[in-house]
Amino acid sequence: MTAGPISRRRALALITLGTASVAAGAAGWVTGLGAPAVRGHLLPGPAGQLLTQPTVLASRGGVLRVRLTAAAGAWLAGRHTRALGFNGTSPGPTLRVRPGDLLQVQLVNQLDQPTNLHTHGLHVAPEDHGDNPFVTIDPGASFDYSYRIPATHPTGTFWYHPHHHGHVADQIFGGLAGALLVDDGPDLPVTRDRMLLVMDTTLDAAGHVATASAMDRMIGREGELVLLNGQHQPHIASTAGGAERWRVINGCTSRVLALRLDGHQLTQVALDGHFLPAPADRDRVVLAPGNRADLIVRPTGSGQFGLVTDPYDRGGAGMMGGMGMGGRATGNRPITLATLTITGPAAPPPSLPASLPAPPTPQGPPSAHRQLSFAMGMGPGGMRFTIDGRGFDPTRDDHSVRLGTIEDWTITNTSPMDHPFHLHVWPIHVLSASAPGAPGANLQDVVLIPARGSVRLRIPFTDYAGRSVFHCHILDHEDAGMMATVNVHAT
Numbered sequence: 001m002t003a004g005p006i007s008r009r010r011a012l013a014l015i016t017l018g019t020a021s022v023a024a025g026a027a028g029w030v031t032g033l034g035a036p037a038v039r040g041h042l043l044p045g046p047a048g049q050l051l052t053q054p055t056v057l058a059s060r061g062g063v064l065r066v067r068l069t070a071a072a073g074a075w076l077a078g079r080h081t082r083a084l085g086f087n088g089t090s091p092g093p094t095l096r097v098r099p100g101d102l103l104q105v106q107l108v109n110q111l112d113q114p115t116n117l118h119t120h121g122l123h124v125a126p127e128d129h130g131d132n133p134f135v136t137i138d139p140g141a142s143f144d145y146s147y148r149i150p151a152t153h154p155t156g157t158f159w160y161h162p163h164h165h166g167h168v169a170d171q172i173f174g175g176l177a178g179a180l181l182v183d184d185g186p187d188l189p190v191t192r193d194r195m196l197l198v199m200d201t202t203l204d205a206a207g208h209v210a211t212a213s214a215m216d217r218m219i220g221r222e223g224e225l226v227l228l229n230g231q232h233q234p235h236i237a238s239t240a241g242g243a244e245r246w247r248v249i250n251g252c253t254s255r256v257l258a259l260r261l262d263g264h265q266l267t268q269v270a271l272d273g274h275f276l277p278a279p280a281d282r283d284r285v286v287l288a289p290g291n292r293a294d295l296i297v298r299p300t301g302s303g304q305f306g307l308v309t310d311p312y313d314r315g316g317a318g319m320m321g322g323m324g325m326g327g328r329a330t331g332n333r334p335i336t337l338a339t340l341t342i343t344g345p346a347a348p349p350p351s352l353p354a355s356l357p358a359p360p361t362p363q364g365p366p367s368a369h370r371q372l373s374f375a376m377g378m379g380p381g382g383m384r385f386t387i388d389g390r391g392f393d394p395t396r397d398d399h400s401v402r403l404g405t406i407e408d409w410t411i412t413n414t415s416p417m418d419h420p421f422h423l424h425v426w427p428i429h430v431l432s433a434s435a436p437g438a439p440g441a442n443l444q445d446v447v448l449i450p451a452r453g454s455v456r457l458r459i460p461f462t463d464y465a466g467r468s469v470f471h472c473h474i475l476d477h478e479d480a481g482m483m484a485t486v487n488v489h490a491t
């Protein structure tokens with residue numbers, strides 16, 4: 001089970017993931033504008049174009065300094081639109097850092113509403129200029145973020161997106177997100193390394209992003225277009241006998257992905273930026289909004305194979321309050337995200353190692369046990385989305401946690417819809433869940449709480465003091481108040 005010399009693997013990974021360590025401009029901020037073009041500009045078209053990778057901005061000498069400008073008028077789905085982008089594209093550039101690096105992002109807000117930035121899944125300090133969800137960047141203003149990636153940070157697939165309460169769903173559905181890779185050189189024997197950021201949106205003929213109806217906001221909006229790296233149904237050209245690493249990010253506002261690849265098994269090696277203990281073969285990989293999976297694909301056979309997301313029933317609001325609202329949270333047909341085209345003579349793919357460098361899962365006994373409840377109900381102003389009966393208030397400390405402790409949280413969902421629970425900064429270990437599929441011997445940062453069900457989590461608050469949030473990652477629900485604060489304090 002060996003994988004060939006590291007130098008070859010390294011060379012392959014460098015070729016395929018790209019190493020656009022773009023030289024800093026006069027002001028010292030890297031934007032990727034004017035970098036070697038790796039985006040779709042050169043291959044416009046509605047469908048069937050080759051899958052492209054966003055520009056990769058990689059750290060050098062332990063530092064990555066980038067400027068991200070959020071503005072309308074992004075290139076999306078093969079044309080100029082009024083969608084939102086970072087530095088002119090949706091998704092924005094891929095940021096690549098190593099453990100121990102300093103990541104500095106100057107976020108420039110050229111939107112007509114407030115915004116900010118969240119580094120989803122990164123285990124970094126949550127306050128001040130770090131991964132602080134309470135920052136407001138007004139239109140026309142900018143903010144300098146500075147993230148120290150710990151030397152012990154897991155290597156894997158993360159992402160960034162806006163997080164200004166009340167605007168998160170609109171801004172991500174509008175196109176604002178990008179990949180964030182923590183990468184310390186090749187760690188698996190793969191022949192290609194691709195990033196696949198899935199986002200959905202709805203565009204009208206003039207290229208404007210559709211506004212969400214009240215029903216959309218209640219169910220959680222799903223777009224008519226499901227895009228891969230901003231492209232509509234691109235082709236992925238591959239060679240038989242390879243082993244490709246696909247870093248799939250579910251960047252959809254509300255849609256749960258149930259991925260399969262025609263004619264192939266998917267081998268999952270990581271979830272939410274954390275390696276699994278061993279590669280796991282799957283017919284389908286379910287990703288809630290915010291989840292990431294690193295998959296090994298071994299192209300076999302010749303011809304074309306669809307990468308498809310199957311319908312996933314995440315519940316509905318039909319029963320809510322006996323109002324007879326028929327909203328269901330899913331379409332009823334499979335959607336093709338991309339087509340894998342395989343050429344070349346059959347050849348055996350490189351073998352994967354039998355075990356992977358998974359982080360240890362936190363061991364009990366926990367020092368505290370909390371019960372939380374996610375709920376939906378009618379209020380005077382319409383549907384309310386609550387945690388423990390309350391809507392989000394950024395000034396309130398909902399939970400106080402002692403730094404250095406491990407806690408068990410049981411989260412109950414009393415509503416008829418699934419809610420993907422997400423905690424910033426501190427990864428979670430799912431101990432058990434009332435529906436199959438969720439628990440595993442791994443760390444993750446988003447977990448579906450099944451409709452009328454529950455999950456039990458173990459959370460190591462072993463480092464990083466500070467205030468942050470947890471919330472439903474159906475971002476319409478988060479914007480409607482399904483978010484709460486946690487304050488991790490040293491004494």
Ligand code: C2O
Binds near residue numbers: 473
């Ligand atoms: Cu992906 Cu609080 O977010």
Ligand code: CU
Binds near residue numbers: 118121422423424
């Ligand atoms: Cu997050």
Ligand code: CU
Binds near residue numbers: 418420473
């Ligand atoms: Cu929800």
